[in-house]
Every structure is written in structure tokens, then in C-alpha cells.
Amino acid sequence: MTAETKLEWVEEAWSKALEKTKKNSLRIGAGFPHASQGGKYVLEEPFWWTAGFWPGQLWLLYNESGDESLKAIAEECEQRLDAVLNEYVRLDHDLGFMWTLTSVASYKLLANEDSKIRALKAANFLAARFNLKGNFIRAWNPWFEGEDNRGYAIIDCAMNMPLLFWASEVTGDPRYRHIAEAHMDTVVKHFIRPDGSVYHIVRFDSETGEFIEGIGGQGYAAESAWSRGTAWAIYGLTLAYHHTSKIEYLYTAQKVAHFFLARLPEDYVPHWDFRAPTEDREFRDSSAGACAASGLLLLADKVGELEAPVYREPAIKMLESLYRNYGTWGNDAEEGLILHGTSNYPAGQNIDVPLIYGDFFYVEGLARLKGKGPFYWE
Ligand code: GLY
Numbered sequence: 001m002t003a004e005t006k007l008e009w010v011e012e013a014w015s016k017a018l019e020k021t022k023k024n025s026l027r028i029g030a031g032f033p034h035a036s037q038g039g040k041y042v043l044e045e046p047f048w049w050t051a052g053f054w055p056g057q058l059w060l061l062y063n064e065s066g067d068e069s070l071k072a073i074a075e076e077c078e079q080r081l082d083a084v085l086n087e088y089v090r091l092d093h094d095l096g097f098m099w100t101l102t103s104v105a106s107y108k109l110l111a112n113e114d115s116k117i118r119a120l121k122a123a124n125f126l127a128a129r130f131n132l133k134g135n136f137i138r139a140w141n142p143w144f145e146g147e148d149n150r151g152y153a154i155i156d157c158a159m160n161m162p163l164l165f166w167a168s169e170v171t172g173d174p175r176y177r178h179i180a181e182a183h184m185d186t187v188v189k190h191f192i193r194p195d196g197s198v199y200h201i202v203r204f205d206s207e208t209g210e211f212i213e214g215i216g217g218q219g220y221a222a223e224s225a226w227s228r229g230t231a232w233a234i235y236g237l238t239l240a241y242h243h244t245s246k247i248e249y250l251y252t253a254q255k256v257a258h259f260f261l262a263r264l265p266e267d268y269v270p271h272w273d274f275r276a277p278t279e280d281r282e283f284r285d286s287s288a289g290a291c292a293a294s295g296l297l298l299l300a301d302k303v304g305e306l307e308a309p310v311y312r313e314p315a316i317k318m319l320e321s322l323y324r325n326y327g328t329w330g331n332d333a334e335e336g337l338i339l340h341g342t343s344n345y346p347a348g349q350n351i352d353v354p355l356i357y358g359d360f361f362y363v364e365g366l367a368r369l370k371g372k373g374p375f376y377w378e
Contacts, residue, residue: 158236
């Protein structure tokens with residue numbers, strides 16, 4: 001593939017994503033889409049963990065196009081999230097996803113002081129979820145009366161750590177970074193198996209901090225390999241290396257990336273779980289592909305020149321495959337940008353549909369190929 005051909009499809013893909021997002025913005029406005037059902041994004045309440053992706057996508061597209069209408073909607077989404085921040089009780093580990101892609105984005109692009117304050121509040125709430133004995137950020141609050149999940153940590157949370165790294169950078173106070181590093185050390189120690197596959201959930205004793213067990217969560221089984229969790233690990237570890245220069249994070253990101261890349265099917269878009277038995281492995285998760293692709297492009301920038309193509313080339317193939325084989329261009333009856341995401345197969349939720357985080361990471365991956373930062377996690 002020549003450099004010119006690459007550039008050509010990336011520009012084409014970008015304008016189609018921009019065009020479709022602008023059209024979607026007329027209906028969605030400052031809503032919070034998650035999964036597309038029957039061609040339309042279902043809008044969630046703002047406390048749902050996915051609330052940052054739509055405004056995050058709008059910021060990426062605004063940053064390149066200068067389209068003020070996209071910026072206005074992203075700002076309105078950020079303001080709507082104030083109710084969640086102030087109400088407090090619905091907040092969990094996903095503060096990072098939510099405020100990195102809204103307030104940190106707004107602060108990085110426009111130096112907006114209100115956004116900085118919001119993101120710092122979010123960082124403080126996130127830091128407060130740290131379990132000192134187990135060195136992990138606690139995941140969810142109880143989902144039902146009496147549930148004891150105080151000792152749960154999840155791999156997804158690796159993507160929430162950039163909010164803490166950012167908070168240390170803007171305040172000059174290292175405490176946030178110390179917590180993020182302690183959590184990421186736990187990821188390396190307890191989530192990543194020797195072969196580079198990853199647990200979704202790890203349960204610790206919330207009093208003593210002792211490791212109890214790995215749990216399947218959104219993967220097929222405890223010892224299977226949920227592809228989106230694998231992508232969260234690749235990207236989260238690479239970001240942790242970016243912020244700390246701690247070489248162990250880089251090596252671990254590479255190990256997980258090798259596991260992921262070795263299991264891709266011919267079109268480079270992963271099945272939802274690499275180890276689900278054949279009868280349960282039919283569906284892809286395009287969001288895992290998009291997230292991994294963006295993370296792999298960053299990883300390629302972090303390794304030496306000779307090694308970079310190991311990550312960069314498959315990342316480009318993934319994004320090109322998402323564009324050519326999964327894109328909904330020309331299909332006005334579908335709001336999602338890319339088809340075939342799977343949010344939670346074991347729970348039977350949102351299987352084989354477009355997902356807003358798939359769209360977000362797809363656009364972010366294209367922005368990386370265009371060299372159009374800043375990227376809010378960094
Ligand atoms: N963070 C939840 C998920 O990846 O579905």
C-alpha cells in the first residue's frame with residue numbers, strides 16, 4: 001500500500017464520518033447515544049458510562065473541521081453531565097471515560113477553566129475509589145441491594161487512569177499519578193496472564209487486598225479472552241507508559257498486543273471473545289477493533305522505528321477494514337458509523353450493532369492517521 005493510497009482512503013473515510021456525524025447531530029443533539037437499534041441510536045441517561053463518547057467524537061471532528069455546531073453540542077453534553085457529578089451517587093470508576101472525553105477535551109482544545117475544574121472534581125472522585133490494601137480502583141457500586149462488589153476491579157478502568165495522570169500534570173500534585181501507577185501495577189500483576197490474554201474482572205478481598213479470583217464478566221468465561229477487554233489493556237497500558245515512561249507498561253502492552261494481533265480473522269476485525277467456543281464466537285466486536293487500532297497507533301509511536309510497523313500496519317488494516325467492510329456510508333437508515341459491535345454477549349445486550357465507543361475510536365484512529373491531535377487521553 002503506498003502512502004498516497006493510504007492518505008486517499010483516510011481522507012475519504014474522514015469526510016464520510018464527518019458528514020454522517022453532522023447528520024446524526026441534528027437528531028441526537030446533546031443526547032447520550034450508546035447502541036444503535038433498528039438504525040437509531042438509543043439515548044441513555046447521562047450517568048451511563050458511555051456518556052463521553054458522543055461529545056468526544058464531536059470534539060475530534062470539530063478540531064479538524066472547525067464546525068461550530070459540533071462544538072456547541074459537545075459543550076452542552078458537558079454541561080448536562082454536571083448533574084451527574086453533583087448528584088455523586090451514580091459515579092463509579094468510569095469517571096475517566098466520561099470526563100476525559102468532555103471536560104479534559106474542552107480544556108485541551110479551548111483552555112476552558114470551568115472544564116478544568118469539572119475534570120479535577122471528577123479526578124478527585126476517581127482517586128477516592130482507590131483501595132489502599134489491594135492497590136486498585138474499585139469498579140462499580142452495587143447493582144442491586146446487598147450486592148458486595150467492593151473488591152472488584154476491571155480491565156476497562158485502565159482507560160480511566162489518564163484522567164488521574166492529567167490531574168497530576170495540571171496541578172503539579174503527584175498523588176493522582178501515584179494512584180494511577182499503583183492501579184496499573186495491579187493490572188500488570190493480576191490482570192495480564194503470561195500468554196498476554198486478560199481478565200475482565202479481578203476480585204480482591206476489599207479488607208486485606210488479597211487476590212481472590214479472575215471473573216469472566218463480559219467475556220465468555222473467566223479464562224477466556226474478551227476482545228474489548230484486551231483492547232482496553234493494550235491502549236490503557238500504552239497510555240500509562242506514555243504518562244510515566246515506566247518500561248514495564250510498554251512491554252506488557254506489547255505482550256497483550258501480540259496476543260490480540262495473532263488472533264485476528266482475515267478482515268482484521270476481532271470476534272467478541274477470542275476464546276469463546278465456535279458456536280458462541282459468531283459475532284464480531286468492531287468496537288474492540290477500533291479501540292485496539294487507535295491504541296496500536298500510539299504504541300507504534302512509542303517503540304523504535306524498526307518495531308513500529310509491527311503495530312502500525314495491522315492498525316491501519318483494521319481501520320481500513322472498518323471503513324470498507326463495516327462502514328454504513330450510503331445507508332441513511334443507519335445512524336451508527338460502523339456495524340457489528342457487541343457490547344455484552346453473556347447478558348444478551350447489544351449484540352451485532354453499532355456502538356458509540358466503536359464510532360468514537362474509529363474516528364480517533366482516523367484522526368491519528370491524519371496526525372490531527374490532541375488526543376484527550378494523552
Ligand atoms: N466498559 C464496559 C465495556 O467495555 O463494555
